[in-house]
Amino acid sequence: MLIDTAGIRKKNKEKDDLEFYSVIRAIKAMDEADTCLLVLDAEKGITAQDINIFSLAVRKGKGIVLLVNKWDLVADKSTNTARDYENELKKRIAPFTDVPVIFISAKEKTRIHKAIEIALDVCECKKRRIATSKLNEVMLKAVESYHAPVVRGHSIKIKYVMQLPTHVPSFAFFANFPDDIKTPYRNYLENQLRANFDFKGVPIRIFFRKK
Numbered sequence: 658m659l660i661d662t663a664g665i666r667k668k669n670k671e672k673d674d675l676e677f678y679s680v681i682r683a684i685k686a687m688d689e690a691d692t693c694l695l696v697l698d699a700e701k702g703i704t705a706q707d708i709n710i711f712s713l714a715v716r717k718g719k720g721i722v723l724l725v726n727k728w729d730l731v732a733d734k735s736t737n738t739a740r741d742y743e744n745e746l747k748k749r750i751a752p753f754t755d756v757p758v759i760f761i762s763a764k765e766k767t768r769i770h771k772a773i774e775i776a777l778d779v780c781e782c783k784k785r786r787i788a789t790s791k792l793n794e795v796m797l798k799a800v801e802s803y804h805a806p807v808v809r810g811h812s813i814k815i816k817y818v819m820q821l822p823t824h825v826p827s828f829a830f831f832a833n834f835p836d837d838i839k840t841p842y843r844n845y846l847e848n849q850l851r852a853n854f855d856f857k858g859v860p861i862r863i864f865f866r867k868k
C-alpha cells in the first residue's frame with residue numbers, strides 16, 4: 658500500500674496552520690509505514706527540513722529510500738553529477754549512509770518502477786533475521802581484528818552477540834564492561850554488520866549488556 662503525503666514545505670506566515678496540519682499528517686503516515694520514500698527536489702538540493710525528516714524516520718525505525726526527483730531538469734547528467742550529488746547527500750546523513758539513493762523523474766517516469774522495487778527490497782532487508790551462529794562467527798571475528806579500546810585500565814571483552822526479536826533489527830552484544838563501550842566502537846560494529854549482512858535502508862539498533 659502506498660500512502661502519498663502532502664509536501665512538507667518551508668514555513669510560510671499565511672500558510673502556517675495548513676503547514677502544521679500537513680506536517681502532523683505526514684508524521685502519522687510515517688508511523689503507519691514500513692518504508693518511507695523521501696522525495697527530494699534535485700534543483701533545490703538537500704534542505705535542513707529534508708535532514709530533519711530523514712532523522713525522524715531513523716528514530717521511528719523506518720526503512721528509508723531517498724528519491725532525488727526532477728532529475729530531468731539537471732542539465733549535466735553525467736555519472737559524476739549523480740555521484741557528486743549522492744556523496745554530498747551521504748555526508749549530510751552520516752553516519753547512517755547505507756541508504757539507497759535513486760535519481761528519478763516523476764514527470765518523465767524515469768526509474769519510478771525501480772524506486773518501488775528498491776522500497777520492497779528495503780522492506781525485505783528490514784525483516785532479515787541473522788542466525789545466532791552465523792552472527793557470532795562473523796562479528797566475533799570483527800571484534801578480534803579490532804578490539805574496543807581499553808577503558809580505565811581494563812580491556813573490554815565482547816563474548817557473544819544475538820539479534821533480538823524486534824521489528825527494527827536490533828543486536829545485543831554481551832560484554833564484561835558494557836557501559837564502557839563508546840560511540841565510535843558502536844559505529845564500527847554497525848558498519849561491520851552492514852558490510853556482512855544486507856541492511857540497506859534499514860536503521861539498526863545496538864545494545865550492550867553485561868555478561
Ligand SMILES: Nc1nc2c(ncn2[C@@H]2O[C@H](COP(=O)(O)OP(=O)(O)OP(=O)(O)O)[C@@H](O)[C@H]2O)c(=O)[nH]1
Pocket residue numbers: 662663664665726727728729730761762763764765
Ligand atoms: N520537471 C519536472 N517537474 C516535476 C517533476 N515532478 C513534479 N514536477 C512538477 O512539480 C510541481 C509539483 O508537483 P506535484 O506532483 O504537485 O508535487 P507534490 O510534491 O505532490 O506536491 P503536494 O502534494 O502539493 O505537496 C508540478 O508543477 C509538477 O509538474 C519532475 O520529475 N520533473
Ligand SMILES: [Mg+2]
Pocket residue numbers: 661662663664
Ligand atoms: Mg502531492
